[in-house]
Structure formats: C-alpha cells, structure tokens
Amino acid sequence: MTALGFLYPGHSADDDYPRIEQLLGSDVRLDLVHTDIDEDAYRVDALREMGAPERLAKGVEQLRLAGAEAIVWACTSGSFVLGREGAQQQVRALATAAGMPASSTSFAFVHAARELGSVRVAVGATYPQDVAGLFADFLAAGGLEVTGVHSAGIDTAAEVSTWGEAEVTALARAADSPDAQAILLPGTALHTAAYLPALETELAKPVLTANQVTVWEALRLTDRRVNAPSLGILFTREPLVQV
Known part of the structure; x- marks a missing residue:
C-alpha cells in the first residue's frame, strides 16, 4: 500500500480525492488533512496567508502518523502567488517539516x-x-x-x-x-x-x-505509476521526458 498525503485548504472540492482514489483502482491510499482558511478570496494577500509555512506545518504530523510517503500542498493559487522561488522555498520548508518528499499543485x-x-x-x-x-x-x-x-x-x-x-x-x-x-x-x-x-x-x-495533477505528483514523488484511463491521458502515457 502506498499512502499519499495532501494538505487541502478548506473543503471546496475535497470529494474529488476519494473519487480519484477509487478510479486509481490500485493499492494507493489518499489521505487529506484540511488546512485553515482565514478568508476565502482569490486575492494575492489572502492567498499568500493561506500558504504560510506555519499554517501548513499544522497538518504535517497527522499525515506522518497516517503513514504518508510523500506530501503535496493541494493548492495552486496558494503557491504560485509566491513566484517560482517563493514556491520552491514553501515546498522545501514543507519537506523539512514532514521529513518526506514534498511538492505543490503549481509544480505538479x-x-x-x-x-x-x-x-x-x-x-x-x-x-x-x-x-x-x-x-x-x-x-x-x-x-x-x-x-x-x-x-x-x-x-x-x-x-x-x-x-x-x-x-x-x-x-x-x-x-x-x-x-x-x-x-x-x-x-x-x-x-x-x-x-x-x-x-x-x-x-x-x-x-x-488541479486535483488530477496533484495526485499524479504525489505518485511521482514515490516513484509510482498507475494506469487509470478514467483520469485522463496523464494517467495512461509513459513519460516522454525526465521530470
């Protein structure tokens, strides 16, 4: 069993993850921890606060105890608003706190x-x-x-x-x-x-x-490949280049 961990802000489309887990049809478990949102707003200052290191760190221990082998910040806007360098720092801090490979939806x-x-x-x-x-x-x-x-x-x-x-x-x-x-x-x-x-x-x-590539990224971090045509071409093609 491969356990994948996700930090997901709020609850807007979190039901995509059990659906994806079912469609994977394999020995893969998707564990979600919901992070807090002070303000639901697609505004740069609010999005930066949503992805603050201390906010993400709160959910890490729960995913570690669940046996996660990799962790992904399941939020696009809460990472790319930092720019590439800032998003890299965000992921490095998450990996350090979690003690496992980490990424975010933007990089995914x-x-x-x-x-x-x-x-x-x-x-x-x-x-x-x-x-x-x-x-x-x-x-x-x-x-x-x-x-x-x-x-x-x-x-x-x-x-x-x-x-x-x-x-x-x-x-x-x-x-x-x-x-x-x-x-x-x-x-x-x-x-x-x-x-x-x-x-x-x-x-x-x-x-x-977003939710599709987030799960794919977590699988990539654990060197797993799952053929799942119901999840699109991304889950059926062999890699064309090294990433």
Whole structure:
C-alpha cells in the first residue's frame, strides 16, 4: 500500500480525492488533512496567508502518523502567488517539516505538462485576471509557453466549487487555442475528476486539472505509476521526458 498525503485548504472540492482514489483502482491510499482558511478570496494577500509555512506545518504530523510517503500542498493559487522561488522555498520548508518528499499543485502542473511533452499550454482559470496572470508567469518560469489565458473572474473558492461539468467544459473550451498542446485548468476548488475523459474527447488534446495533477505528483514523488484511463491521458502515457 502506498499512502499519499495532501494538505487541502478548506473543503471546496475535497470529494474529488476519494473519487480519484477509487478510479486509481490500485493499492494507493489518499489521505487529506484540511488546512485553515482565514478568508476565502482569490486575492494575492489572502492567498499568500493561506500558504504560510506555519499554517501548513499544522497538518504535517497527522499525515506522518497516517503513514504518508510523500506530501503535496493541494493548492495552486496558494503557491504560485509566491513566484517560482517563493514556491520552491514553501515546498522545501514543507519537506523539512514532514521529513518526506514534498511538492505543490503549481509544480505538479509544470511537471505533468513536461511529462506529456506539452510545451505550449493554454490556461483556463476561474481566478480574477491578475491572479490568473501570476499562474501564467509561474508556468513560463518553469519553461512552458503559455499561448493564452482565459479568466472567469471568480473571487472565491466557494463559488468555484458549485460548478459542474457544463461550466468546466465551457471554461476549457474558452481557453483552448489551435497552437496549445494541452489545456490547464488550475484551482483545487474546481471539481474535475469525473469529467476528464469527456473533456479530452471534447478538446482532442490533454486536459490537466488541479486535483488530477496533484495526485499524479504525489505518485511521482514515490516513484509510482498507475494506469487509470478514467483520469485522463496523464494517467495512461509513459513519460516522454525526465521530470
């Protein structure tokens, strides 16, 4: 049994994780610890506070006692708002506190896109435009070319969590561009686990979503690969490059 640990802010789309665990259909356990959110706001200052080291450290011991072999900060905006260097410091502090390999959803997007050989990516973000732009900057710093950013302009995770398949599909469609090799939908508050094959059929290219890549990243940290077609191309392809 491989136990993977996740620090998840709030409860917006945490039910994606038991769904993903079931779809993996393997000896993998996903353990979530919920971190506190003082203010549910897609605003840079609030997002920086959400990912503060002391806030994340509170959940580490619980995951260690559960037997986690790797830990991922399951939040995109709470890491990329720090910039690449700040996000790296955040992950290093988490790994030190946990005593195990660590990463975050922001880095998971970069690693997953690179594994699929998708250098040119389009972004469909639920965030306001300024926050969405910071995600694009983070991807560019990781060596990806962002062909375009579509912002839905939503201010809170609570609102994002109410979206269903129609809204998620519309977001992906609005973000797509002919030169994009993959579409990235950040935000772990967005339910996507049930929609991945339909999204990729609709867009005819890989669609990477936050909770999906977060789990994939935790598996990567433990050198596990699981073939799970219901979780999209990312979970069916052999790696094209070393990440």
